[in-house]
Structures are given as C-alpha cells and as structure tokens.
Amino acid sequence: MKFSTRTLLLPGPIGAIDVALDLPDGPPIGCAVIAHPHPLYHGTRDNKVAQTLARAMVASGFAAWRPNFRGVGASEGEHDGGRGETADLLTVVAHARRELGRPGPLVLAGFSFGAYVQMRVAAELQEEGHPAQRLVLVGPAVSRAEKLTAPPETLVIHGESDETVLLVDVFDWARPLGVPIVVIPQADHFFHRRLTLLKRLVEDAMLTVVRDGAAPSGASSDQTAGTRPAS
Numbered sequence: 001m002k003f004s005t006r007t008l009l010l011p012g013p014i015g016a017i018d019v020a021l022d023l024p025d026g027p028p029i030g031c032a033v034i035a036h037p038h039p040l041y042h043g044t045r046d047n048k049v050a051q052t053l054a055r056a057m058v059a060s061g062f063a064a065w066r067p068n069f070r071g072v073g074a075s076e077g078e079h080d081g082g083r084g085e086t087a088d089l090l091t092v093v094a095h096a097r098r099e100l101g102r103p104g105p106l107v108l109a110g111f112s113f114g115a116y117v118q119m120r121v122a123a124e125l126q127e128e129g130h131p132a133q134r135l136v137l138v139g140p141a142v143s144r145a146e147k148l149t150a151p152p153e154t155l156v157i158h159g160e161s162d163e164t165v166l167l168v169d170v171f172d173w174a175r176p177l178g179v180p181i182v183v184i185p186q187a188d189h190f191f192h193r194r195l196t197l198l199k200r201l202v203e204d205a206m207l208t209v210v211r212d213g214a215a216p217s218g219a220s221s222d223q224t225a226g227t228r229p230a231s
Contacts, residue, residue: 003058010067010095013087015076020045022054022064029210030105030133031096032057032064033089033121035114038141039069039079049111049138049191049198056199060206062107065096069117082113082144086120093121093132105133105209109202112165112189115140119148134209136202139165139189142173152178155205157198159187 004023009016034057036050037043044050045066054064069085070077077084097106106125110118115137125131135154139162150156158170160183167183174181182201187194 003055009074010091012076012091014070014084016074017076017088017092018045018068018072018074019092020054020066022058022066024058024061024063026061028063028100028104029061030063030107031093031100032062032107032109033092033096033118034064034066035085035089035108035110035117035121036066036069036072037111038113039072043113044068044072047111048195050114052191052195052199053109053111053136053138053202056202056206057107057109059199060203060210062105062206063096063100065092067092082117082120085117086124089117089121090124093125107134107136107206107209108132109136109138110140111138113141113144116142116144116148119145119150122150123148134205136205138198139191140170140173141165142170145173149177150174150179152180154179155182155202156180157182157184157201159183159189159191159194160185161187162189164189 005020007020010019034050034053036045036047045068054066057064068075071079108118108122122132122135135150137156156179158167158181184194191198
C-alpha cells in the first residue's frame with residue numbers, strides 16, 4: 001500500500017490544531033477523521049491503534065486526517081474533557097470536506113476517549129444536517145457516553161480482555177441502541193498482537209461504504225451521500 005503523509009497546522013477555535021494527513025496513492029474517494037486516545041494518559045495521533053485506523057482508511061481510498069488533541073504536539077490549548085476537542089474535530093471535518101473538493105463519504109473513527117469524542121462530533125453533524133456516513137468506534141470509552149447514541153450501522157470493535165473499558169459495559173451501552181459489537185478474542189485495550197486483524201475488520205466495513213455510498217444515518221433514501229456543508 002502506497003501512501004504519503006504530511007503535517008499541517010489548521011486554525012482552530014482557540015489556536016492551532018496539529019494534524020497529520022495520510023493520503024492514498026491516487027485521488028481520495030472520501031475523507032476520514034481519526035481521533036486518538038486520552039491525551040492525559042499519553043494518547044497522541046501516533047498511537048498504534050489510531051495509526052492502524054488511518055492505514056485501513058487509506059487502503060480503502062480515503063484521505064485520513066489525524067489531529068492531535070489540545071495540548072498534544074503542536075496543538076494549542078489544554079485538555080477540555082471532550083467539549084473543546086469536539087469543536088476542534090468539527091473544524092477538521094469542515095476542512096477535510098472542503099479539501100476533498102467534491103461530495104464524498106465522511107468516516108469518523110476513534111479509539112477509547114477518541115471514540116467518545118467522535119460520538120459527540122457525529123451528533124453535532126447530524127443536528128446540522130450534514131451527517132457522517134459511518135462511525136467506527138474502537139474500545140469506546142462508554143462510561144463517558146451514557147447520553148450519547150450511535151446509529152445501528154456503527155462499527156464497534158472491542159477486545160474480549162479489555163481491562164480499561166470492560167466488555168460488559170460496552171454491551172450495556174450498545175444493547176438499547178441495537179448496535180452490534182465485534183469482539184476480538186483475547187485482545188486487550190490496545191489490541192496488542194491484534195492490530196492486523198483490527199485493520200482487516202475496518203477495511204471490510206469500508207467496502208460497504210465505498211460500494212453503497214452509505215447514505216448518512218437518518219437521511220432519506222434520496223439524500224446524496226457525502227453532502228458537504230456550505231463553505
């Protein structure tokens with residue numbers, strides 16, 4: 001798989017957002033925004049799970065945007081418990097959609113705390129009328145997400161042996177939403193020795209997004225997938 005990576009600083013709500021942009025070998029078919037785990041516990045955009053998500057997206061033909069949360073790398077500001085991080089990711093999403101230059105699917109992917117933030121981002125985009133086409137939540141920090149929902153087509157991947165976010169808690173969160181969970185046997189929170197399988201599962205899910213155009217959750221059947229907000 002050939003791809004290139006460049007870094008850039010985007011103007012955010014309170015200052016610069018430090019972003020790595022992974023590009024496929026050819027025009028991207030859509031854009032994916034990847035959110036990393038908790039910054040107060042050494043989470044960065046270079047976390048192995050976040051990088052694996054980005055590689056899966058690039059292999060599927062997407063441009064993958066990996067921002068650092070506030071206070072990480074060259075991103076300005078301080079950790080804001082998910083509120084400011086949501087505002088920053090919405091900024092990245094808007095920029096990614098403009099850069100794509102045409103309608104195309106948007107995928108929001110996140111790991112742990114990043115999955116929680118992406119649920120917030122997805123809810124904001126839905127309310128604005130410009131929803132994402134797919135959510136990919138890996139090891140989601142569901143204890144933070146009691147009041148957040150996810151559409152049934154969301155891809156949730158969790159480790160059977162996760163001691164940071166217990167599998168039983170993820171089932172309790174997903175059950176009333178009707179969201180299925182893909183469980184990787186013997187995998188811990190960071191998917192040690194399971195990253196190749198994680199990448200394959202995400203790539204398989206992206207085949208559906210590419211094939212069907214994945215109409216946004218809650219959209220009518222005649223709504224065009226990948227509709228971009230007015231710039």
